Amino acid sequence: MSVKVACHCGAFKHDLEITTDIPHEDTFCCCDSCRRRTGQLGLFPFPASASDSELVTKSSLKRYDTQPGTGNTVSSFYCGQCGSKVFIQTVGPDQEFKGGGWMLGCFDKMELNDKCLIDIHGFSFADETIDGGAAAFWTQVNGKPLKSYVGCEAEWKAPAEAGRDDSEYLNLHCRCGGFDVHVSRPNPELPLPKPCWWYLPPKTEAGIPQRYMASWCACKDCRGATGSCLPAHPWVQIPFVDIHTATSKDAPLLPAETKMTTKTDLPGCTRYESSKGIARYFCSTCGATVLYFDADRDFIGAWAVGLIDSKEGSLAPSWLFWWTGRDGHPNPPIHCKETGDAFWGKGIMSDFESGWIEWGKKVGQRT
Ligand SMILES: [Zn+2]
Ligand SMILES: [Zn+2]
Numbered sequence: 106m107s108v109k110v111a112c113h114c115g116a117f118k119h120d121l122e123i124t125t126d127i128p129h130e131d132t133f134c135c136c137d138s139c140r141r142r143t144g145q146l147g148l149f150p151f152p153a154s155a156s157d158s159e160l161v162t163k164s165s166l167k168r169y170d171t172q173p174g175t176g177n178t179v180s181s182f183y184c185g186q187c188g189s190k191v192f193i194q195t196v197g198p199d200q201e202f203k204g205g206g207w208m209l210g211c212f213d214k215m216e217l218n219d220k221c222l223i224d225i226h227g228f229s230f231a232d233e234t235i236d237g238g239a240a241a242f243w244t245q246v247n248g249k250p251l252k253s254y255v256g257c258e259a260e261w262k263a264p265a266e267a268g269r270d271d272s273e274y275l276n277l278h279c280r281c282g283g284f285d286v287h288v289s290r291p292n293p294e295l296p297l298p299k300p301c302w303w304y305l306p307p308k309t310e311a312g313i314p315q316r317y318m319a320s321w322c323a324c325k326d327c328r329g330a331t332g333s334c335l336p337a338h339p340w341v342q343i344p345f346v347d348i349h350t351a352t353s354k355d356a357p358l359l360p361a362e363t364k365m366t367t368k369t370d371l372p373g374c375t376r377y378e379s380s381k382g383i384a385r386y387f388c389s390t391c392g393a394t395v396l397y398f399d400a401d402r403d404f405i406g407a408w409a410v411g412l413i414d415s416k417e418g419s420l421a422p423s424w425l426f427w428w429t430g431r432d433g434h435p436n437p438p439i440h441c442k443e444t445g446d447a448f449w450g451k452g453i454m455s456d457f458e459s460g461w462i463e464w465g466k467k468v469g470q471r472t
């Protein structure tokens with residue numbers, strides 16, 4: 106019994122023999138480190154063996170090491186061409202393998218012999234998200250409630266109203282800091298094309314946009330190019346004119362005269378053209394997913410929400426207006442949900458979506 110593990114561009118391919126019991130029971134890790142190393146809101150690795158670790162260590166995948174202070178080294182492995190996060194492991198001070206796992210988004214399937222590969226229990230380190238992140242809305246799978254934990258053990262409840270931070274700038278950065286920017290409030294003077302439901306956040310009475318639209322994509326390319334372990338990838342639409350360097354909040358990340366194309370390089374990032382007219386960017390050092398760029402909308406990019414570092418929490422509700430669908434609207438709450446159904450299985454994907462719709466109603470982002 107095996108699954109195929111591959112990055113999006115195919116530079117890394119491996120037939121993984123499944124020898125552990127399935128479904129594998131675990132929680133999504135929502136810690137700051139996992140979010141900022143992926144651009145996602147959580148990480149769920151499928152268990153790996155010491156020989157898997159050996160294989161990955163010898164492969165052409167790029168490696169990013171962190172020392173969490175316990176004497177161990179956590180290494181994240183990603184494809185240097187396409188940015189897929191493929192593998193993560195912990196080794197001890199003497200380089201002994203202590204545990205690791207494969208990223209679910211690189212698998213070709215999630216079921217073997219009619220059994221799902223994973224059994225999701227909930228969310229660990231949910232406290233680090235401040236607002237719960239994915240745990241705030243994804244509350245059950247197939248009737249089983251998902252729990253949130255402080256660290257890995259004690260139960261945690263997100264505060265009813267997460268702290269508000271009215272700061273003028275929103276910080277986005279990856280795990281290593283190689284990509285680090287500040288976002289200003291939306292610029293009212295934009296050449297908005299029509300239709301643009303993805304850039305119709307609430308406006309002030311003067312017609313000035315207040316927040317950036319964020320949404321989830323469950324397509325195969327988003328999953329493969331990121332290695333995403335959640336059923337969909339979160340993106341927020343922010344025009345390039347609103348992105349500033351971390352060192353000077355007055356300095357735009359891209360000089361004003363720059364016309365963004367799929368050939369434009371971004372500081373600290375590697376560019377990958379995942380299909381015609383689409384460029385994806387990831388941190389050249391830690392591999393974090395940074396940007397999805399569509400040449401047809403050359404003034405705006407879709408930025409990975411996991412990079413957000415806000416005191417109000419990982420969903421940053423005063424900055425982000427989350428698309429949770431509208432009754433009768435042609436654009437569903439989760440983009441490409443059918444693709445997600447086919448991969449994750451209807452139970453997982455549909456519970457994710459219905460939790461999302463409920464959350465939208467609860468926080469007033471769906472009317
Ligand atoms: Zn690749
Ligand atoms: Zn983590």
Ligand SMILES: [Zn+2]
Nearest residue numbers: 322323324327
């Ligand atoms: Zn997508």
Ligand SMILES: [Zn+2]
Nearest residue numbers: 279281388391
């Ligand atoms: Zn980085």
